[in-house]
Amino acid sequence: MSPAASDDLLQAHQRWHQARINELSAPDSWLGLRGLFWLASGDNSVGLNADGELEIPAPGAALGVVHVDGLYVEWRPVAGSGLPMVTDRDGAPSTVNLKHRTIFIAERDGRLAARVRDSGWAARQPFYGLRCFPFDPDWVIDAEWLPIDPPQIMELPNVLGELRPVKVAFCARFVHQGEAVSLLPVSFGDDGAFFVFRDRTSGRETYGAGRFIKAGTPANGRIALDFNRAYNPPCAFTAFATCPLPPPENWLAFAVPAGEMKWGKPEH
Structure with a gap:
């Protein structure tokens, strides 16, 4: 391989590596995940645990429910109208912002899970x-x-x-x-x-x-x-x-x- 070709490969790699850093340090990075909860058919209550984190099913008073009917998902808050939620099967999923956390739905081989993300994680835990x-x-x-x-x-x-x-x-x-x-x-x-x-x-x-x-x-x-x-x-x-x-x-x-x-x- 010529030195010029090697340099081109290195520069392309450095751009790829920087994009990887940007991805991992972003608000929607994997590093911001705070929970993964597999959902059952029907109502799955969402509430806060003793540490103040969202938990499904809710250990105490519910803030709302994630309702599942087959692969149809809807967020139903205690007060307010229901919101249909698109899963991540075909791209970006719907999100629900709740108590400084974001909930979205992952679909894996016909199973559904609610993921909980802290979008402000980087302010307290910078990516190093x-x-x-x-x-x-x-x-x-x-x-x-x-x-x-x-x-x-x-x-x-x-x-x-x-x-x-x-x-x-x-x-x-x-x-x-x-x-x-x-x-x-x-x-x-x-x-x-x-x-x-x-x-x-x-x-x-x-x-x-x-x-x-x-x-x-x-x-x-x-x-x-x-x-x-x-x-x-x-x-x-x-x-x-x-x-x-x-x-x-x-x-x-x-x-x-x-x-x-x-x-x-x-x-x-």
Whole structure:
């Protein structure tokens, strides 16, 4: 790789990294989550617990209810009119602001959960950045994008201990230290491919439950895997996420010293 091409990659990586910092330090960051409550059919009461946090079902007097009928959700305050709530299935969800907290609805495989966010978290708990391996252009890999015929069904685990079947019709294949390596996307669409993987750094230098990579749209049977952009899943930052875990097919037998490292407050 020429020095000019390497510099271009570094500058693009620095822009990507800054966007990642902006995302994690924003008011709607994963770091602002304060609760995750799976909803039952019917009325789910919302109220304050002894610590002044919102809780569902309410431990005491309710401020209102989240009403569930199938996948239809409505916020019904104690006083006032009901408000239909759109889930996050197709994009940005509806929100309800209540007692300095925001409630929104997550939809996961036909199940509904209310998430509670503190939008003012950063004023009391500023984001202190990310630890990353130094950028290495050798970890920008030009991989083959190969069809799987017939497509296979992969069991994708998540942090809740559940398995979700995923149809996989392609794989990314490259050579590392003389050995052929394949990565299976857990999703693939018009905007590219999404991978969940772990490697020999997992649980040591990097987050133990693995990392994510988003790759662009394949072209001419090739796909670029930039491991410098391997990033921590939401569950590295909050206990209120429902992250997918790396399927066994994506457990790499070697270390990938690129991308984000374990997240944590720096020591002084």
